Structure formats: structure tokens, C-alpha cells
Amino acid sequence: MRRFCTSGPVDKKTCYYVERPDIMKEALDHIENWRYFTVSAPRQSGKTTLLKDIVEKTKEKYLPIFISFEDYDGLEDEKEFIEVFLEDIIKKLKNQNIKIGIKKEEYKNVREINKIIDKIYEATKKEVVLMIDEFEKFDNEKLMNKFLHTIRKIYHDREIYKLRSVILISVGYLSGILEDNASPFNIAEHLEVPYFTKEQVYDLLSQHEKETGQIFEEKVKELIWHNAAGQPGLTNGLAYDLVMKKAKGEKIITEKHFEKTLYDYIRKYIDKNMENIISKAKKEKELMMKILFEPESVEFDISDDRIKFLYLNGVIDDCDGKCCVKVPLYYKKLYNHFKPQINGEKNYMATIKDTIKPYIKEDGSLDLNKLMKRYIRYIKERGAVMFKGRNYYEGVYQYNLDQFLGLYVEAADGKVYPETHVGGGRIDLLINMRNKEYLIEIKANITGNDYEKSKKQIKEYIKRKGLKEGWLIIYSNTIKDFEYILEEENGVKLHIWFIKTNFESPSKVK
Known part of the structure; x- marks a missing residue:
């Protein structure tokens, strides 16, 4: 019986497998037309599986050789490079029961790769498709340039040398190679392996x-x-x-x-996929905090090296011209990892006298408005410490409310979920308690026009979920006091809470 594959290239015999006909056709067309091209995708996106499938689909007509440059970091000279390169080639051919009679000591420099290809063709009478995974691990720039110049020279006479195609595979976009005029790799023939539809x-x-x-x-x-x-x-x-x-x-x-x-x-x-995303995000922490906690504030511009780094490693994406974390599970994990440090606040959010009981109605549902009143008491007590003099993003207010609600809701075996899918959009917080859902949209320091748009947005979410009420929480540093408004339309209630954030400085608070 097959299973869901969670690591390494997918084996069709043991794992469920999804065909990807569009990108497969494009890759095979390139090979048929003697093209040299690059393939990129973040880790665990299926690129190695795709290339293994290309091997299977081309091996009858051509000789695909699939090697990896994963261990090529640290190579110092041409002799060392060509020795390791040849060992990999010979090993792959041996696995296919192909002997070519190559002696490693006969080859001393990168330029002799064309002779190696000649030898392989003589022995097999098949044109070679050379596929190199983890190409970005090749960190010796001088050697890499020699390798690419050699490949370019072969490219111009590829039908003579019988090197049908060369495919470079990497985690990120090989922009340095594509920009190099000496490279045979055309920018128009770069394939990005997309996520599943x-x-x-x-x-x-x-x-x-x-x-x-x-x-x-x-x-x-x-x-x-x-x-x-x-x-x-x-x-x-x-x-x-x-x-x-x-x-x-x-x-x-x-x-x-x-x-x-x-x-x-x-x-x-501790999932290796998400740990890799967090590791990459930590390298650009300041920018990552802004993308997470100040939505739609960062323009997507690939010429910015910080944005390019996060994009190429699958952390962020382009959402209508703005930087965003497109994978919701990545967002939730990153949100949890980068959440603002407010250690000790739990003791103020829920004291030893606070329980969930006063906030449960007779029918077992959550009295969220009553709980919001408790939240306001907490803000009145701690607002000067929490908010004064800090450049808080909308997401930071969201985390503060998330943490507060979680203390009470989880005591009743409920859950508070950030950034949850609702139809075609995402709600900031969703409470699920005793099979009932409560939608909360959060805004900070918005204008009157934004206020009206926010109301329409939460009403649309309520409609999509088939509920009868929802909550809009607005944090503002311009209002004089806290306020609650109830709007009702067509049997749907919208509870609007205005949360004051402009307090006296902490030093003046007794």
C-alpha cells in the first residue's frame, strides 16, 4: 500500500504521486530542442521528484545523467573538481550498467569535459542529458566560471559533442548565471516548479x-x-x-x-520544512517583522536583495505588488516565532481570581462582549506599559488580543486561530469553542474610509461562514476613550470595539 511521502524524491511505487503535465511538457520540449536551461524551487517543492521523472521519460531515447553538486563546496582546483565530477558520472553510469573505460588520472582540467561527453557517446550511442542538482552549492566562483565557459563552448557545438541538454537545478533562481553573457542559459528558458494546484x-x-x-x-x-x-x-x-x-x-x-x-x-x-523557512526569515528579521505585523506595507521589489533572498527561499511572495507570506501555515508558524515579547503580561490578563465561568452564557456559548470588557480593564491597567512610545504594527495588537483570549478560551477547551481562511480571504482571529465559531477582524489607526471598508469586510466574512454576528476591533491612538457600537442589519450583528492606545508614559503611571 502506498503512503503520503514526506521526504526525498517521491517513489511512485511506494508513494502517492501527482502528475505535473504542463511543466513536464515544457521541460521535455527544451530537451528535444537542444536547450540548456535552469530549474528552481524552494526545498520540498517537488523539483527533484520532477527531474527524476524526466529521467524516466527520456532514458529510452537519450542518456540522462542526474548528479548533485551538494558536496562540491570547498573544491579548490580544477584537478580536484574534475576528479569528483568524473566519480559522480562513473557512479551514475555504473548504476545503469554502462562502462565507458574512463581513467580519472587522464583528465586534469575543466575544459576536458567535452572529451568525457565524447567517450560516453562512443560507448552508448546516446546523446547525453546532463542534470545537475544543488548547483548553488558550487561556491568556487573561479571554477564555476570555467565550468560554465566550457559548457558554453560545448553548447555552440552541442550536436557535434552530443550533449543534448544541460539542466541546472537549484533552490533559488540562478540569477548570477542568467545575467552572465558567457552563460548558455537563456533567462527565457528558466523553469520554476510551481506548488500543487x-x-x-x-x-x-x-x-x-x-x-x-x-x-x-x-x-x-x-x-x-x-x-x-x-x-x-x-x-x-x-x-x-x-x-x-x-x-x-x-x-x-x-x-x-x-x-x-x-x-x-x-x-x-519540529518540521524540517518550516524550520528551514524560519531559519531563512531570521536572517532578515527586521524586514520579516514588518511584513508580518504591518500588512501590505512592503512593496515587492526583486531588486532589493533582502526581498530577493526571502522570495528565492520560499518565505515570501508577491501579492498584488506587496510582500506577503502566501502559505498560511508558514504565516502561522512565523507569527508564532516572531510574535512580540510581552513576558509577564499573562499575570495581568488573568489573575488568580479570573476564570472562564463568568464569560459562558447559559446555553454554553461564549459571551465575547463581556470578555472584551475584561480585556479593556486589562488595557486600562497596562496600556501605558504596553503601547506608549512604541511603533506597534497591526499584527502586534492582534497578538496581544490573541494571547488574552487564548488564556480564557483554552480554559474551556476552545481554540483561538490567527489568520484563518474564510472563503476567499483571511480573518484575523477565529475562536472555535463548543462547535461554535466567532470571527474577529482587527484594525489599527485607520481612517474613516478604512473604517467603512473594514465593516464591509467583516460582514462579508460573516456571510460566507453563515453566522449571525462578528466582531471588529479597532485600536486607535487618536480616540479619547474606549467605545462599543452595535450595528445590526438583516438580522446580522456587528460588534465594534474601539480600543484606546494613547496613554500617559509609563513613568507617570502609579
């Missing part, structure tokens, strides 16, 4: 359903698609956790199962 995600999940009889609820499929945004490693990881841990042995995988998986991914698991 929604249809491909559903195809992957349906393979499991057909082979095992275990069914994903439709809502769970939507949640997997939304939270992973089609990122192959995350999509498989979420599905694997649901199947093998949360719902093992059960016939139906439910939303409750998914909530546990999501919680573990954000709070408990």
Missing part, C-alpha cells in the same frame, strides 16, 4: 481514499489545500499526520482531526 491536491488525497477506503471530509480537503497552499512537502506532511496519527484506523478524517494536526504543526512539531 487545488485540483492536484485533491487528486493526491483521492488516491489515498481509493486505495484505503478512508475518506477525508470535504472541509478537511479544503483546509489542507488552504493551509499548505499547495506546497508539496506541507501538503503531504499534513495528510500523513492525519492518516497515520490523528485518524489512524478511523473511516472518516474530520475537521476535529485536522485541528489537532494544525495545532501540533504550529506548536509542537
